[in-house]
Amino acid sequence: MPAITNKQQLLTTAQNALRKRFPLPDAGPAGEPRPLLEELVYAACREGATPAEADDAYARLRRAFVDWNEVRVSTVQEVADVLRPLPGPGGRAKRVIGLLQEVFEATYNFDLGELAKKGLKDAARKLRFYKEGVDDYAVAWVVQRTLGGHAVPLDGPTLRVLRRLGVVEDDADADPDALEATRASVEHVVPKARGPEFTDLMSVHAKELCVEKEPNCPACPLRTDCPVGIENTSKKADPKPKKSR
Numbered sequence: 001m002p003a004i005t006n007k008q009q010l011l012t013t014a015q016n017a018l019r020k021r022f023p024l025p026d027a028g029p030a031g032e033p034r035p036l037l038e039e040l041v042y043a044a045c046r047e048g049a050t051p052a053e054a055d056d057a058y059a060r061l062r063r064a065f066v067d068w069n070e071v072r073v074s075t076v077q078e079v080a081d082v083l084r085p086l087p088g089p090g091g092r093a094k095r096v097i098g099l100l101q102e103v104f105e106a107t108y109n110f111d112l113g114e115l116a117k118k119g120l121k122d123a124a125r126k127l128r129f130y131k132e133g134v135d136d137y138a139v140a141w142v143v144q145r146t147l148g149g150h151a152v153p154l155d156g157p158t159l160r161v162l163r164r165l166g167v168v169e170d171d172a173d174a175d176p177d178a179l180e181a182t183r184a185s186v187e188h189v190v191p192k193a194r195g196p197e198f199t200d201l202m203s204v205h206a207k208e209l210c211v212e213k214e215p216n217c218p219a220c221p222l223r224t225d226c227p228v229g230i231e232n233t234s235k236k237a238d239p240k241p242k243k244s245r
Ligand code: SF4
Pocket: 161, 164, 165, 209, 210, 211, 215, 216, 217, 220, 221, 222, 223, 224, 226, 227, 228, 229, 230
């Protein structure tokens, strides 16, 4: 049994340990938040990637194209080539182009500023109408980073870590309703003020130690509280064969 059984305590302890293990770069003085549309494009880079990977890909995207309209009229291949080496660059490119196309058709520009003024719940609900480029992660991301609300975006790597820690169920993202319920349960135990750092640390941890195939449990600071870590680090080496007399 893990030494800590309460989910909130477990995640607080995990976040503190991961902060020591993976010091995040100082965010510096808070600058202007990205406009809503840009934050949605960033979310398409960030889902399933680390902050550093997403920052690099987003910066390449801004450098490679004159404006969002040029991205919109580019091919999936052209945008994917810029996003690489992010995992799944083709899917991300399709999502970014689809989002820009939907926003352009709805507003004839690339500005979602009016939507951001509608209040948190209304803005989040309306964002879900952009089906091509906006998923649960993207809505939660902009609520956390741009709209000033409390949300914890959950992507595949983050869910993998939370499953292994025993915080969420195996079928946590089986369908949209299950994912929303899982997210609500995580948001319940991760305070708003710790949400952005929690999100970033989980992504880095999933990339560095809690990898998909063989998690590096012996090197993990969470191993004594993680059921999978306890199991993986307590497996005894095969007993040596007894010497025959
Ligand atoms: S102990 Fe292993 S399974 Fe658990 S969080 Fe750490 S790396 Fe992942």
